Amino acid sequence: MERRDIFIGGEWINPSGAGRIEVENPANEQIIASVPDCGADLALEALEAARKAQTSWAAMPAIARAKVVHALAASVQKNSEALATSLVAEQGKPIGQARGEVQAAANFLTYAAENARRIEGDIMPSDNPDEEIMIRRVPRGVVVGLTAWNYPLALAARKLGPALVAGNSFVLMSHEITPLSGLNLARLAQQVGVPAGVFNVITGRGAIAGRAMVESPLSDMITMTGSTRAGREIYRSAADRLKVISLELGGKAPFIVMEDADLDKAVEAAIVARFTNCGQVCTCNERMYLHRDIADRFMQKFIQRIGKLRIGDPMDDPDLGPKVSGVEIDKIEALVEQAIAAGAKAILPGGRLREGSFSKGHWMSPTVLELDRNDNPIIRSEVFGPVVPFMRVDSFEDALTKANDSDYGLSAYLFTRDIQRMMRVSRELNFAEIYFNRANGEQVQGYHAGWNQSGIGGEDGKYGFDNYLKKQTMYVNWS
Known part of the structure; x- marks a missing residue:
């Protein structure tokens, strides 16, 4: 030492x-x-x-x-x-x-x-x-x-x-x-x-x-x-x-995917924006709003892509290393339990890893939750870990309303080919940093800031x- x-x-x-x-x-x-x-x-x-x-x-x-x-x-x-x-x-x-x-x-x-x-x-x-x-x-x-x-x-x-x-x-x-x-x-x-x-x-x-x-x-x-x-x-x-x-x-970034989006591109961005640094990024994909017409196809691709993520010794350069501490895992587990008690469905259970090569350290596998209410605790609170909730939305306006229903205002994502929707988001989405058709990652010449909480x-x-x-x-x- x-x-x-x-x-x-x-x-x-x-x-x-x-x-x-x-x-x-x-x-x-x-x-x-x-x-x-x-x-x-x-x-x-x-x-x-x-x-x-x-x-x-x-x-x-x-x-x-x-x-x-x-x-x-x-x-x-x-x-x-x-x-x-x-x-x-x-x-x-x-x-x-x-x-x-x-x-x-x-x-x-x-x-x-x-x-x-x-x-x-x-x-x-x-x-x-x-x-x-x-x-x-x-x-x-x-x-x-x-x-x-x-x-x-x-x-x-x-x-x-x-x-x-x-x-x-x-x-x-x-x-x-x-x-x-x-x-x-x-x-x-x-x-x-x-x-x-x-x-x-x-x-x-x-x-x-x-x-x-x-x-x-x-x-x-x-x-x-x-x-x-x-x-x-x-x-x-x-x-x-x-x-x-x-x-x-903190942040609680909405990740909006419309029916006209490039799904492969959106799925890859959703993976990067959620699981980089084991989800410990303030601009992470914290809640996904998927247009009902493409939600099933998106989630099938998303779950398949999660299955390819490697978890392991960070010096071996996996996709996911450990969480920073056991206390942080405890917080996430409690939040997932609250979400399920409030009606969330575990599409991919995931959770704490404790056996074999994971018997020492603070390890988590990805968790995916489906929700039907925007007031679920896991929609309201920052997760800061490899857990992602998603909801189906009926329209662009529905997605905007649900995305804005948050105390946070750091970052947000929109995947669409419609320039009018992009411009409306720039005016109507109450977040300081918006990523259009790409994953997160700010640049030194930009401006990184948050609104609201x-x-x-x-x-x-x-x-x-x-x-x-x-x-x-x-x-x-x-x-």
Whole structure:
């Protein structure tokens, strides 16, 4: 078992007074590492280091900051296999998907660095003589990043890159289940010359160390990816000091397939969008609405395709690795039981695997449920696992009504050849990210955000980058 330290002010610190959090490999339940269980004191120490470093970092030309971030992206690429292997060990995703996550992290950093010459302001005429009005975009200050366990490396890079290029300093706390990827990123940042205090990484629990950073006057912005429950708590904790917050939260994506859709294409997308990372993706296919005319044909193809999925050791690159923890499986099992009690029919029972090569670890096989009511608990709550419910719908309007009947508003899917339906969805479907005739997977130049209970703010592209900047207005009079 590896004992890992936290990274504050450019130094690796093993705090003597802190307890330890054990990191489990979800494929075999072996303890692979331990990290400090930081309290509020260490969280505030990290913020103080970030505050101290931020002014000089912001004073550097943006292109100089970008050069450092470019170097970090290159180092992520160079160390991709080690990063991917560590990611598999702590999170459980198949090695091919882990390599994809490492590449995504490098892409996020590279795109952020390319924004250095896009920090633009405005100059406008004043109503007064010999005066101009200048509006500048300037750093927010100290940014706290809180990330989820499903993509711990990519989510850290997604937030870190734009924050640093914009001139902020950064304190990262990954979820306690998957803290190693953030520490690995800090090690590379130190090696490429990120100045001391500009990037700090602590480990611990959100209710203690995370809350301390959210509530502290030393932090200026909170960016978090995680559950809606945690997002609400952060929102409340940040309210007293009117913190700037960006929350990317849960989702309950409707997957709509109309009678004119390319069924083979829709089935493959439904598989990818549900079972990638064992269904642990916020933009996953969480509920399928199938036009009655094609529902039977779609489901026959869908069940056959599920039968070809391989489950096994993530280092062998199967289609499905383990769930991240036993507690997460417990949550899904309880939700499936509630769904069946409310009238759902198990078309493919699936469930927890416990025997043979699956006697150790947290394994689930796919479950498919047919429903006839849109108020079933499994339609209302995020599953975040290899379970998919479906319903038959009579029309496009029926599908829209059922899809919009949700507290969430992150992502949605529509499969149709009818451009009028596509345009209606863009106007009438209340989701921030819509995939037409393809599986999920956002791109760095896009904008990833949620509406309603799926969050506020967002990441990626020019709009996501702008979140890490604030505006300053100057009235320049030379009379």
